[in-house]
Amino acid sequence: MNTQAKLTGADLRQSRQFIKVYQPPKIDGDFTGKHIISVEQFARQDLQILFDATASIRRRMKQNDRGLLQLGAGKVMATLFYEASTRTDMSFQAAMSHVGGQVITASNGVSFSSVYKGENLADTVRAVGCYADVIVLRHPEVGSSYEAAYYLDSLREQEVVRRPVIISGGDGVGEHPTQALLDTFTIYDLKGRIDGLDITLVGDLKNGRTVHSLAKLIARYEASGVKINLVAPDVLRMPQDVIDLMTAQGVQVYETDDLHDVLGTTDVIYWTRIQEERFATPEDYNAIKDRFIMTQPVLAQAKPDAILMHPLPRKHEMGTPEDHDALDADPRAVYFRQMENGMFVRMTLLAKVMGGLWV
Ligand code: NCD
Numbered sequence: 011m012n013t014q015a016k017l018t019g020a021d022l023r024q025s026r027q028f029i030k031v032y033q034p035p036k037i038d039g040d041f042t043g044k045h046i047i048s049v050e051q052f053a054r055q056d057l058q059i060l061f062d063a064t065a066s067i068r069r070r071m072k073q074n075d076r077g078l079l080q081l082g083a084g085k086v087m088a089t090l091f092y093e094a095s096t097r098t099d100m101s102f103q104a105a106m107s108h109v110g111g112q113v114i115t116a117s118n119g120v121s122f123s124s125v126y127k128g129e130n131l132a133d134t135v136r137a138v139g140c141y142a143d144v145i146v147l148r149h150p151e152v153g154s155s156y157e158a159a160y161y162l163d164s165l166r167e168q169e170v171v172r173r174p175v176i177i178s179g180g181d182g183v184g185e186h187p188t189q190a191l192l193d194t195f196t197i198y199d200l201k202g203r204i205d206g207l208d209i210t211l212v213g214d215l216k217n218g219r220t221v222h223s224l225a226k227l228i229a230r231y232e233a234s235g236v237k238i239n240l241v242a243p244d245v246l247r248m249p250q251d252v253i254d255l256m257t258a259q260g261v262q263v264y265e266t267d268d269l270h271d272v273l274g275t276t277d278v279i280y281w282t283r284i285q286e287e288r289f290a291t292p293e294d295y296n297a298i299k300d301r302f303i304m305t306q307p308v309l310a311q312a313k314p315d316a317i318l319m320h321p322l323p324r325k326h327e328m329g330t331p332e333d334h335d336a337l338d339a340d341p342r343a344v345y346f347r348q349m350e351n352g353m354f355v356r357m358t359l360l361a362k363v364m365g366g367l368w369v
Contacts (some may be wrong), residue, residue, distance in 0.1 A: 025131070025149070025181070028156035041362035045162070046177045047155040049187045049227040057231055061195055063367060064351070064358045071108065071354065081361040082111030088142035089115045090134065091179065092125070092149045097322060097349060098179040098188070102146045105356035109366070114142060132161040139165050139174040143364055148179035155181045175363050183217045183288055188359065189321055190223035192352040194231065197278055199351065200317050200344060204231050210239040210272050212302055213282035213327060215248040217289075220321040221282055225252050229259035237262040239272040243301050245294075246284070269302060273311050279304075281320045283327055305329045306336040309343070320345040 035044045037056040044051070052060075070078055087106040091099050103113045116123040125134060131149065135158040138145050147158050155178035166173050180186040198204055209228065211221045225248065228236060238261055240248045247265065256263050266272065273279075281304050289295040304327065309318055318337075320328070322345055328334055337343050361367035 025151035025153035025157045027153065028160050029153045032156040032160045034156070034159065041359070042365040043173055043175060044363060045155075045159040045175050046187055046359065046363065047159055047181075048178075048185055049190050049223050049230055051187075052191075052227065052230050054231050054233075057191075057194065057227075060191060060355070060358060060362075061198055063362070064195055064354050065199070067357050067361075068351075068354045071357075078108060078357075079110030081357075081366040082106060082109035082364055083366075085111040085143045085364050085366075086141065087111055087113050087144040087146065087360065088138045089113065089179075090120055090138060090145055090147045090149075092120055092147075093180070095148055095179065097352060098146075098148060098186075101349070101353040102177075102179065102356050102360075105353050105360055106144075108353070109357050109361050111143075111360070111364075131157055135176070136161055136165045139172070140170055142174055143172055144175055144177060144360060146177050146179045148181075150182045152182040152184035155185075177359070177363070180219055183219055183222075183285070185223045185226075186219040186321075187223050187227075188356060189220045189352070190227040191359070192348065192355040193220070193224050193280070193319065193321070194227050195355050196319065196344065196348045196351050197317075200347075201277060204228065204233040204236065206235040207233070207278060208237045208239070208272070208276045209278040209280065210241060210269075210276040211248070211280045211282070212241040212269060212304075214246045214284045214288075215240055215242040215282075216246040217285035218282045221280065222249065222252055224280065226255055229256045229261055232259055234260070237264065239276060240265045241267065241269050241272065241302070243267050243298055245298065269308075270311075273308070274313065277313065277316055279309075279312060279316060279318045281318065281324075281327065283321075283323065283325055299326070303327060303329055304337065305333045306340055309337060309340055312342065314342075316342055318343045318345070319348050322349060 034047045034051050037051050106113050139162050158176045162174055178187055215221050284299050286295050
């Protein structure tokens, strides 16, 4: 099963190294037993399968279909969150409950597990892999989910009873694949297509893993006639490798630091938080933090049928709490629907990787 190159000596314990040696499996129409660690695993047909199944799951949830509880019956999901989370953590837990599975988590949080004693990720993940069918991992190191997948594959070789899969809940400034899946589903759901759309990503495009994954996933979708506008100050530009990947797939990329260049013509506005925790100094953060603020008077200048998305949490990049209320009242603000879609997409993904869903 594990055909990956083996790591040796000095390479070990640097999560980033695992991106070079661990090739995540392509979905290729079949999700069963596959780790979900990068959007690079998905092609357009895989996304279509996921979108159709998610729409069906959402319908069944509305109908209170008890049959959903069979999808994950008898399965266990463990959460390993080394970084703060509300939505990713709780929506995965809720998703597993809604498909009839069980959730386990370190009783006092991961920082009071053996991680406190200095256990490394490779060992913690294999310990948890002995108890669970799925592990959702959020970790501050880029490449940590690749490292976890690598060691879980090695665990499979030791003939443990389960064949656990890892699902990344975000690895540092790297990727956040399930967020990109729910974001792309939301765009597809509300606009009826991805092809031909004008999509604008705004804010911290350097450190924001959600925008890295979303940009790459739109490229993977091989949509025709898509234009992506990247709106960021110079110091927070989208990494060049992500831009290259998009242009190589025929996406038209336009970079600017002026939102008004694109606001009146764009179909999808994806707003993001300036990632304070990733800045070297408070001064660096303070110099940039007020650069882009989305409020209702700004949104008023967008197309009447545009949608405003945000992965949340939000801070002052959407103004004061009063500004939030005004913005939320605009029907173009769809971030709470986006958030609910996250649970439906995760239900689908869990059921599929656990082999319980063939719609
Ligand atoms: C994002 C994250 O953690 O990357 N949140 C999320 O998962 N919905 C975005 C952020 O923290 O700004």
